[in-house]
Amino acid sequence: MNGLLVLDKPSEWTSHDVVGRTRRILNTRKVGHAGTLDPMATGVLVLGVGRATRLLGYIAGADKTYTATIRLGLSTVTDDAEGEVIEVASRDTIDKLSFDAVIQGIELLTGQIAQVPSSVSAIKVDGQRAYAKVRSGDEVKLQARVVTVSDFQALAHRAGEGCLDVDVEVTCSSGTYIRALARDLGRELGVGGHLTALRRTRVGRWPLIDAIDLETFGALADPHTALVPIAEAAARVFPSWIVNEEEAAFVRNGRRIDWSYSGADGGVIAIFDQAGAFLALAERHGPTAKYPAVFV
16 A cells, blocks of 8 residues: 555646545545645645655646646736636727737746745645635735746637636646746736636646546445555656665665665665666665655
């Protein structure tokens, strides 16, 4: 019962709901997830089960890809369709909005940018989640943070009743809020904007094609078969270092070995023994290897 589970999260479920359901299906408490998805959103949610929960921090920090629909012409308090509309652009302003202007606005939000997260987010402010403070009537002002939007493409657009819907695909660093991109694109164009649909199609090395939907997972005769074994998961996420039996014995006991890994230096490496058993995660520390986590 140690491995990763790649789920296609359904809409209206919180990430915590999915974790709870997975715990019941697998009959274990040791389940966590690598990066929250909003209830409205669907798509890739990577869960760790058993000892594989120790891999989640590394997976959560990977870049991600999303498809989304941005509605230009209306702003909401939550920057998505679940919030109250607080500003509406005039019909004349929307009619004059060109798709070329939208493309130019997207280009301004591509690359390394300073982004103020949506106030209705899971970021903690004075020990309380920002969304909880907003819903209780408090005013929340979050600080801008630097994020990287490596790719931001408009795929299609449709004119609506007093609005313009733009389908986009975004690849970005961990910590980027797609709702905030929708808000900022609308602000840049002077018409306001919010998110009406969001689907995560990739988390690091885990694309949507690898995901199983929650209903199918729950109906499996043996749901454990849906888990990606921890050794396979580690080999996919990290570069691999195969050590000899003497070195493996040292690693199993948490004793340092000489750094003889022949790949590029820097970052975390997964150590395996000659039989393919996953032993530990390692980082270079001078001439030796130190272990952020040992798995045997």
